[in-house]
Amino acid sequence: MEVFQLLVSGVSQGCVYGLIALGFVLIYKATEMVNFAQGDLMMVGAFMAVTFVNVLGMPFLSGVLAALVAMAVIGVVLERLLLRPMIGEPHFAVLMLTIGLGFVLRAIAGAIWGSNPRPLETPYSGRVLEIGELVIGFESIAIVGGTLLLCGLLFGFFRFTRLGIAMQAASQNQLAAYYVGIPVKRIYSLVWALSAVIATCAGILTAPVSLVDPLMGFIGIKAFAAAIVGGFGSLPGAIIGGLVVGLAEQFAGLYLPPGFADMSAYVILLVMLVLRPQGLFATMHRKKV
Amino acid sequence: MALLELRNVETNYGPIQAVRGVSMQIEAGRIVTLLGGNGAGKTTVLKTISGAMDPSRGVVTFAGESIEGRDPDRIARLGIAHVPEGREVFPFLTVEENLRMGAFSRRDRGIDADLAMVYGYFPVLTELARRQAAYLSGGQQQMLAIGRALMLRPRLMLLDEPSLGLSPRLVQEIGTIVTRLNSEQGVTVLLVEQNARMALAIADYGYVMENGRIVMEDTCARLMQATDIQAFYLGQKEAGVRGVRRWKQRKTWR
Numbered sequence: 253m254e255v256f257q258l259l260v261s262g263v264s265q266g267c268v269y270g271l272i273a274l275g276f277v278l279i280y281k282a283t284e285m286v287n288f289a290q291g292d293l294m295m296v297g298a299f300m301a302v303t304f305v306n307v308l309g310m311p312f313l314s315g316v317l318a319a320l321v322a323m324a325v326i327g328v329v330l331e332r333l334l335l336r337p338m339i340g341e342p343h344f345a346v347l348m349l350t351i352g353l354g355f356v357l358r359a360i361a362g363a364i365w366g367s368n369p370r371p372l373e374t375p376y377s378g379r380v381l382e383i384g385e386l387v388i389g390f391e392s393i394a395i396v397g398g399t400l401l402l403c404g405l406l407f408g409f410f411r412f413t414r415l416g417i418a419m420q421a422a423s424q425n426q427l428a429a430y431y432v433g434i435p436v437k438r439i440y441s442l443v444w445a446l447s448a449v450i451a452t453c454a455g456i457l458t459a460p461v462s463l464v465d466p467l468m469g470f471i472g473i474k475a476f477a478a479a480i481v482g483g484f485g486s487l488p489g490a491i492i493g494g495l496v497v498g499l500a501e502q503f504a505g506l507y508l509p510p511g512f513a514d515m516s517a518y519v520i521l522l523v524m525l526v527l528r529p530q531g532l533f534a535t536m537h538r539k540k541v
Numbered sequence: 542m543a544l545l546e547l548r549n550v551e552t553n554y555g556p557i558q559a560v561r562g563v564s565m566q567i568e569a570g571r572i573v574t575l576l577g578g579n580g581a582g583k584t585t586v587l588k589t590i591s592g593a594m595d596p597s598r599g600v601v602t603f604a605g606e607s608i609e610g611r612d613p614d615r616i617a618r619l620g621i622a623h624v625p626e627g628r629e630v631f632p633f634l635t636v637e638e639n640l641r642m643g644a645f646s647r648r649d650r651g652i653d654a655d656l657a658m659v660y661g662y663f664p665v666l667t668e669l670a671r672r673q674a675a676y677l678s679g680g681q682q683q684m685l686a687i688g689r690a691l692m693l694r695p696r697l698m699l700l701d702e703p704s705l706g707l708s709p710r711l712v713q714e715i716g717t718i719v720t721r722l723n724s725e726q727g728v729t730v731l732l733v734e735q736n737a738r739m740a741l742a743i744a745d746y747g748y749v750m751e752n753g754r755i756v757m758e759d760t761c762a763r764l765m766q767a768t769d770i771q772a773f774y775l776g777q778k779e780a781g782v783r784g785v786r787r788w789k790q791r792k793t794w795r
Contacts, residue, residue: 414645421631421642428629431591432689433617433646 253385258502264392264461266498267399271454272475273482273490274406275447281485282423282443285335285346289354290451291472296357297323297452298464299365302372312375316456320449327448328441335444336437354469361466372459395457402453403491410487419443474501477521483531492532496520542605544569544729545590545621545697550599550609552582552589559585561753562599567697572723572730574740574761576774577750583733584626586750587699590731591623592616603697618646622695626702626733628682630689632675636666639674639685643692652692659688662718680711687718697729698722704736712736716743737774741765 275290287293300322305315334353338346371377376390410416422429422439429436455464462468478497482489497517505513524531543566552560560582567573577583588594590601592613601609608616617623622643631639640659644652660667663684669677674685683703690698700719704712716739722728734740741747741761749757749770757764764770 414641417634417638417642418645421634421638424631424633425629427593427625428631428686429642430593430613431617431623431625431629432643433614433693434642435612435614437612 254506256386258506259499260386260388260392262499262502263495264395264498265501266478266495267395267491268454268458268494269471269475269478269497270491270494271399271402271450271457272472273479273494274487275451275454276476276479277482277484277487277490278443278447278450280479282419283335283440285338285343286350287447288347288350288472288476289357289469290447291469291475292354292357292361293323293327293448293469294451294455294458294472295464295466295469296326296361296455297448298372298455298459298468299361300452301456301459302365302370302464306370306373312373319456320452323448323452324445327445330448331441331444336440354472358466358469365464365466367466369463369465371463372456374460377460389461391460395461398453398457399491402450406450406487415442474517477517477524480521481524481532483533486531486533489531489533496532543567543602544604545731546600546602547586547590548600548602550586550589550596550601552585552594552596554585559753560589560596563750563753563755565748565755565758567729567731569696569729570723570727571746572719572732572744574732574734574744574747575750576734576737576740576747576770578735578773581750582753583750584701585753587623587625587701587731587733590616591621591699593623614646617693620693620696621699622690622693622697623699624686624690624701624703626705628679628686630674630677630682630685633673635671635673636677636685637670639689640666640692643689644694646693651694655692655694659691662691662721663688680707683707683711683715684718687715687722691722691726691728695728697731700730700732702733702735704734704739712739715739719743737770741770 272290272294275293276287279285279287297319300319301316304310304318305312308315310318330353334349335346338349376394379390381388381390381393410420418429418434419439419442422434422436426436474497475494478493479490480493481496482491482493497520500516500520501513504516545567547563547565549562549564550560551558551562563586575583575586585594589596589609592608592611592615595610599609600607603619603621608619631642634642640656641652644655665681666684666688669681674682677685687700687703703715703719707715719730719732720743723730732740732744741764744761747759747761747764748755757767
């Protein structure tokens with residue numbers, strides 16, 4: 253029974269890692285930039301939801317919607333102001349920029365919302381589902397359900413909509429995308445908006461469990477490990493990678509000496525980089541510029 | 542008035558000047574070819590027209606509007622379709638998705654009809670519609686790239702070495718298609734080619750480029766008669782001149 257309980261919490265935590273990893277992968281595939289502020293975008297998104305729901309007293313769903321819209325706008329603004337001037341600069345410079353952006357976001361969040369952890373008030377907080385001896389929090393169900401829903405939506409978006417296919421096209425062959433008249437720069441802005449929205453979903457889903465504070469974005473590093481495990485170029489791989497890291501963490505906590513739980517994500521990261529650096533779901537992807 | 546006009550266009554790659562003052566005029570409804578050896582600057586001229594590169598000097602006018610320095614997607618929306626060298630398809634999209642992306646900038650209702658029209662020109666693509674573009678052969682990818690450009694309903698098509706790496710039969714087929722597109726769809730074509738024989742056969746007018754400059758221009762009928770074109774691009778040897786000597790001969794334009 254204990255194993256099953258761990259499975260549930262591992263999967264729900266893994267979904268959160270997976271969603272953040274999804275943001276990493278989306279931005280990387282489209283623009284070849286690694287956004288190390290992805291976890292901090294999640295944090296800001298969670299604070300947005302806290303502001304709209306707890307502070308302004310909006311109903312839960314409309315508060316969430318408002319947070320998603322606000323974060324989409326922030327994503328576009330960040331891309332437009334900070335990242336677009338960096339096109340053509342070395343990867344290293346972009347990397348430093350996004351790391352710096354993370355620091356700035358944490359500092360701003362601390363100044364606005366303070367550093368005390370706050371819960372996000374949800375209609376389902378604290379309720380549990382009991383199946384026999386098994387106790388599952390509604391928060392976990394919401395995380396898994398929300399992730400599945402989001403993945404379904406994203407799949408439909410990329411597979412069937414004109415804009416989604418254009419995003420794929422721009423990431424597969426930037427020059428050809430320009431030549432057929434796809435406004436590649438605007439597509440990049442939209443990719444950032446989408447990444448920020450996904451990060452916000454992760455933040456809102458995890459907020460009732462892990463509380464919201466300016467440092468919650470540090471789990472972005474574990475999500476980065478998840479993205480590496482998944483191959484850093486594959487969207488389903490990001491979610492699977494998240495699940496691997498989440499489950500490993502839970503089971504390391506049970507079967508290994510204390511301390512291993514927090515380390516496990518990095519151990520997996522190192523093992524993956526040594527044994528299979530292309531990740532579990534390597535796509536035969538050679539990018540043309 | 543010419544559909545496309547270049548006046549004294551200069552384009553640089555960093556400190557290297559690849560195009561050194563090129564002027565061209567392309568009348569609507571024509572097929573014009575741009576010939577020249579490797580590194581002559583032909584591709585750079587095309588990139589400058591389609592906006593992938595910005596000229597450091599000079600003017601590019603399309604239908605009376607100066608377009609130099611604009612982003613390539615905006616130039617594409619004006620009706621200039623660039624088919625770049627090397628079959629730049631979207632490898633992980635299906636053939637049909639590739640073609641539909643060609644019409645990305647269009648909002649009209651004629652897209653499905655144009656799709657049928659493209660399949661009519663390239664019947665082989667019909668069977669491959671659901672296949673990922675990466676799995677197509679080189680010739681099929683070239684046809685896909687031309688078909689995708691056609692979906693833009695272009696007024697001007699820039700074709701960069703469509704015959705590169707294709708078998709002689711396919712080269713001929715591509716040549717026929719280009720002529721048909723020109724006469725049936727009224728697409729003006731600027732064709733860059735190393736295969737001068739094919740290019741001169743289908744084009745009306747030709748420019749010859751060397752070291753970033755236009756060194757010769759004339760109707761294709763007359764270009765084909767010019768001795769140095771015969772020697773350098775069509776590979777014909779004159780009787781009595783040994784191969785080594787041929788390279789030492791002065792070209793008329795020097």
